[in-house]
Every structure is written in C-alpha cells, then in structure tokens.
Amino acid sequence: MKIALVHDQLQEFGGAERVLMSLKELFPKAPVYTSFYNYKTLGHHANEIRKWKIIPSWAHFVPFFKKLYSPLRFLAPKIWESFDFSNYDVVITSSGWYMSKGIITKEKTKNICYMHHPPRYLYGYETSVEWQKYKLIKIYANIVNHYLRMWDYTSAQRVDYFIANSQETSARIKKFYRRDSVVIYPPVNIPKIFTNSIKNKNSYYITVSRIARVKHIDLLIKCANKYKFNLKVVGDGRDLEYLKNLSGDTVEFVQHADDVMLQKLLREAKAFLFAAVDEEFGIAPVEAMGFGIPVIAYSSGGLKETVQNNINGFLYEELTIDSIASQIKKIENMSDSLYLDMREEAYRESKKYSEENFKKNIKSFLQKVA
DSSP states (O other): OOEEEEESOBSSOSHHHHHHHHHHHHSTTOOEEESOBOGGGSGGGHHHHTTSOEEEOGGGGSTTHHHHTTTTGGGHHHHHTTOOOTTOSEEEEEESTTOGGGOOOOTTSEEEEEESOSOGGGTTOOOSSOGGGSHHHHHHHHHHHHHHHHHHHHHHTTOSEEEESSHHHHHHHHHHHOOOOEEOOOOBOOOSOOOOOSGGGGSOEEEEOOOOGGGTHHHHHHHHHHHTOOEEEEOOOTTHHHHHHHOOTTEEEEOOOOHHHHHHHHHTOSEEEEOOSSOSSOHHHHHHHTTTOOEEEESOTTHHHHOOBTTTEEEESSOSHHHHHHHHHHHHHOOHHHHHHHHHHHHHHHGGGBHHHHHHHHHHHHHHHO
C-alpha cells in the first residue's frame, strides 16, 4: 500500500509528535504532510525529523504565518483541503488542535484519523490562552469558532475510520461528531528494566508539562510553598516567568531536559503531581509510572483511565491546594512496603502503553480495515 501521514504542524514537540514519530517508524517510506514546520523549535528531535520527506502546505511559505497561525486559524480548512492524496491507498491523519483530519480524499483512498482530541477551543474546554477575557478578541474568536465548529463537524464525516487516544477522546468523538471510534492508546517511552526502591520516599515531587496556566501548575507550586515540600517543575512555555515569580525556596525549575536528564529526574522522584483538567490522555504521568512513580492527579479526563486510586497513585476530587496536599500526606505517611507495592503497580500499569503495543495495535487495525 502507498501510505501518507498527515500532522497538524511541526513547530513544537509533545505527545502528538511522539505518535507521529512512531507512525513514521512503522511506515518509513510514508511522506509527512503538514501545515508548516520549524526545525529550530523542535529541540533535539529536529535531527531525526530532518531526515523525513516533509510536504508543507502553501501556508508554510507565507511570512509570519508560523507566529500568527492561531489567530489565522480560520484558514485551516483552506490549508487541509489544498492537498492532493489521489496517489495514496491510505492516509493517516494525526489530528488535534489544527484539525488535519479535514483533508479530502477520493473514494479509493482510506482516510484514517488518529484523534488526539477535538479542538478544545471549539467546545468549551480550558485552553492555554485565556482569550475570553479580552472583549474584542472574544467577539472575533466567537465568530471564527462558530464557522470552524460547522467545518469541524463536516470534515469529521469525511473520515472513514477514527482511532481515539483514550476512552475520554472516544466519548468526545461520539458527542461532537456522532462517530464511533476504536481506542488505541498512544506510545509511551517505558524503561525495559525497573528497580524498586524505598530511597525515593525521601526525595522530591515532580511535574513534567508544557508551562501554561491551563495545566494549573500554579496550584502545585502554591501547595509546595504552603506545605514546604520539594517540587521540581520540568518544562518550558509562555507562563514560565509568572510561575517563577510565584515560587518559594522549595520549588526548582528545569527548563530544558533532554531524554537522559528527564529519565534521571523521574527515576529519583517520589511521586508525580498533575493538576490539568479534562486532559485527553496524559502521556507525562504514564511515562512517570514507567519509572515506578505513583501519580497524584486531579480526577478528570483520561487520567481516570490510567491512575487507579490507592493502587498506582491517588486521585483528588477538588482542584484546591488542600485537596492536593491531602493526597501528598498519604504518600508521606505510607509504610515502606505499601509504597513499594504502589511503585510496582505503577510500573505494571505503564507497560500497557508501550510503543510495542501501540505499533502492534495500529498494524492489527490497518490489516482489518485497509
């Protein structure tokens, strides 16, 4: 089969880009179509991505588009509908914020969408930019989003098969698009060897995230300030300076961590803290579990699928400092044997989401439908 891959944009590296890299390893000859790319902002992954055959849209060559693509998102339909896939048997779209599922294919070409999430800004979920507090921007965005919601639904009907990255995302596909989907969890980098140890109990807490207010890292920092526990915040983003100004002496920021450093930080942490709301899956918490780290997370979205309360971590019901602290106290007061058991369960859960399982499930699905 002639296969093409399609991805929203290649300007930052996150969970969606990990999925794309795994798909590219499965189908090494497949070209990657995208709205635009920027090697300079892809970090150490840029070296690998440079080897790919990348086919950008016309928008890639428009000056300043890479900086203004969010306010210019009304152009997304024109971008995706401009590509020609008539020479391919199968096109797999890796679709999320920028709706790459909106491509048009002919009848002989199977259109398969791996859905990371329907666009959060179209359906009332929290977003990285609080655009609704600015009156003029709110009026503009509401007009644009009304048009895009209609197109988002219409373009979803062009897809032959949906694959969802979680049960949470599958439910949203059903709700917003009236379409069924198959759940194939995304690939997570899980260590082959796990060493269980109680020395982590005297260590620090950690969170790994894009630094944006929508992730509610400020709550984790305020909790660390109030209860005086050590917290490492790993990541970069638009709200870094705001969070640094909020932090006390027990909070440390690690802005740029390569894979080796990140693995060391995770391996030595006592628990992973997570406060995002309505997260579709949450790769970072599962990656932490791969190092035997219990996860303390807000009971919301896809985290309820991976974090089993009192087994491999703890879920809290209220998005407050005291609610987070109450779960941290459970870790602090846990006996060594129970803590070791929880670490073992965390690692066992993480193995369900290995890259090997992802590739096996994608292959199996394609054999059935294509």
